[in-house]
Amino acid sequence: MPAQCEFKLWYISQTIIRGKRNISKGKVLMTKKVKFKNISKSTFYATVRKRVDTHFIDNKLSIHANGAMWFKTLFFLVGLVSLYLLLLLGNFSFPAMTLLAVLLGAFGAFVGFNVCHDAIHKAYSANAKVNATFSFIFNLIGASPYVWNICHNVVHHTYTNIAGHDEDIDVAPGLIRFSDAETVNKVQRYQHYYAFLLYSFAMLSWVFRKDYKKFFQKKIGEHVTSHPRIEYFNLFFYKAIYYFLFIALPLLVMNVTWWQFMIGFLVMQFAQGLVLGLVFQLAHVVEGTSFPLPDTNGDIEEAWAVHQLATTANFAGDSLLAGFLCGGLNRQIEHHLFPKICHIHYPAIGAIVKQTAAEFNLPYIESPTFGAALVSHYKMLRKLGKETYIENRYINRPVPVLVLAIK
Ligand SMILES: [Zn+2]
Numbered sequence: 001m002p003a004q005c006e007f008k009l010w011y012i013s014q015t016i017i018r019g020k021r022n023i024s025k026g027k028v029l030m031t032k033k034v035k036f037k038n039i040s041k042s043t044f045y046a047t048v049r050k051r052v053d054t055h056f057i058d059n060k061l062s063i064h065a066n067g068a069m070w071f072k073t074l075f076f077l078v079g080l081v082s083l084y085l086l087l088l089l090g091n092f093s094f095p096a097m098t099l100l101a102v103l104l105g106a107f108g109a110f111v112g113f114n115v116c117h118d119a120i121h122k123a124y125s126a127n128a129k130v131n132a133t134f135s136f137i138f139n140l141i142g143a144s145p146y147v148w149n150i151c152h153n154v155v156h157h158t159y160t161n162i163a164g165h166d167e168d169i170d171v172a173p174g175l176i177r178f179s180d181a182e183t184v185n186k187v188q189r190y191q192h193y194y195a196f197l198l199y200s201f202a203m204l205s206w207v208f209r210k211d212y213k214k215f216f217q218k219k220i221g222e223h224v225t226s227h228p229r230i231e232y233f234n235l236f237f238y239k240a241i242y243y244f245l246f247i248a249l250p251l252l253v254m255n256v257t258w259w260q261f262m263i264g265f266l267v268m269q270f271a272q273g274l275v276l277g278l279v280f281q282l283a284h285v286v287e288g289t290s291f292p293l294p295d296t297n298g299d300i301e302e303a304w305a306v307h308q309l310a311t312t313a314n315f316a317g318d319s320l321l322a323g324f325l326c327g328g329l330n331r332q333i334e335h336h337l338f339p340k341i342c343h344i345h346y347p348a349i350g351a352i353v354k355q356t357a358a359e360f361n362l363p364y365i366e367s368p369t370f371g372a373a374l375v376s377h378y379k380m381l382r383k384l385g386k387e388t389y390i391e392n393r394y395i396n397r398p399v400p401v402l403v404l405a406i407k
Contacts, residue, residue, distance in 0.1 A: 045305035105271030113327030139238035165221035199277025315373035
């Protein structure tokens with residue numbers, strides 16, 4: 001028998017850490033710049049790009065907007081302006097106004113998906129002025145095109161689903177857990193129920209908080225931000241115009257009480273937020289999508305295009321309605337591989353991408369319908385929240401273990 005036994009509490013990390021990380025408040029902050037290494041020497045991207053190029057050359061097509069794209073642009077912009085004017089000047093009953101507010105919110109999201117998203121990617125037109133004009137409209141639906149360009153085009157499209165880089169998977173820290181690289185907490189056991197409610201707040205946060213927060217962050221992901229002076233002015237000026245159009249002017253012109261206005265305004269924001277949140281999350285957080293972490297050198301051992309296939313999913317790819325409303329965001333695989341091609345062409349190039357992925361034995365993750373993708377997202381939320389908590393509640397955090405020390 002040992003002369004003296006002592007139990008000590010030691011803290012050990014619960015998980016094998018592949019990358020050099022700092023863990024703070026449930027967030028994993030990557031400390032290195034990520035590089036994509038083509039270790040398998042995959043020629044997938046070169047092949048699919050060549051085939052897609054050939055499709056456009058052989059059919060004498062432009063990669064930019066065609067007649068159908070201009071038609072839907074007109075449809076959504078006229079719809080947005082008409083709904084706004086009906087609400088402002090229509091003097092309808094309160095229930096009718098509430099319904100119009102829901103539609104206005106939904107149309108705000110549809111204009112973002114169908115018009116501004118393509119324009120900010122410079123995919124809408126070969127003419128820079130056309131892209132700039134449609135990008136500007138983003139301000140009028142409550143969001144800064146300048147901040148979006150950094151967060152979405154530069155960071156999200158490059159570092160898709162990489163914790164600490166892609167801030168799209170960092171939607172409500174502590175409340176929503178989208179990545180295996182994060183810690184899990186008690187509340188997140190129920191995230192498959194309340195996540196959808198939180199998505200409704202996405203637009204309200206975007207209008208009043210997110211753009212300012214991202215703009216004044218030193219880094220977005222690991223992208224160091226340094227803004228031209230004019231962008232400081234633009235941020236505040238165009239936000240002020242939005243607040244004027246959607247708060248001050250309605251209060252001055254509409255024949256409603258302040259609380260009726262508040263209900264209408266919030267209903268509009270919730271509708272826009274829910275549509276945005278659902279469409280965004282169904283692209284990257286469904287069964288089958290992965291959340292890769294870089295190794296100690298900061299390398300992702302996959303070619304960039306292969307990484308996009310592993311982290312991105314389509315839904316309702318054959319649905320004309322989903323294509324019309326979602327602006328190609330239901331075909332995110334094609335969008336992530338070819339962001340400079342206007343979304344109107346995604347159904348046509350989808351078959352090429354799917355066929356090439358199959359030839360290279362690569363994943364092509366898709367749900368047949370919006371409903372199926374929604375169920376898949378729900379299951380993923382439950383897996384990342386409740387199931388992870390039951391299996392290993394100390395995941396990614398140091399845990400106390402009892403050590404017998406013999407003296
Ligand atoms: Zn995009």
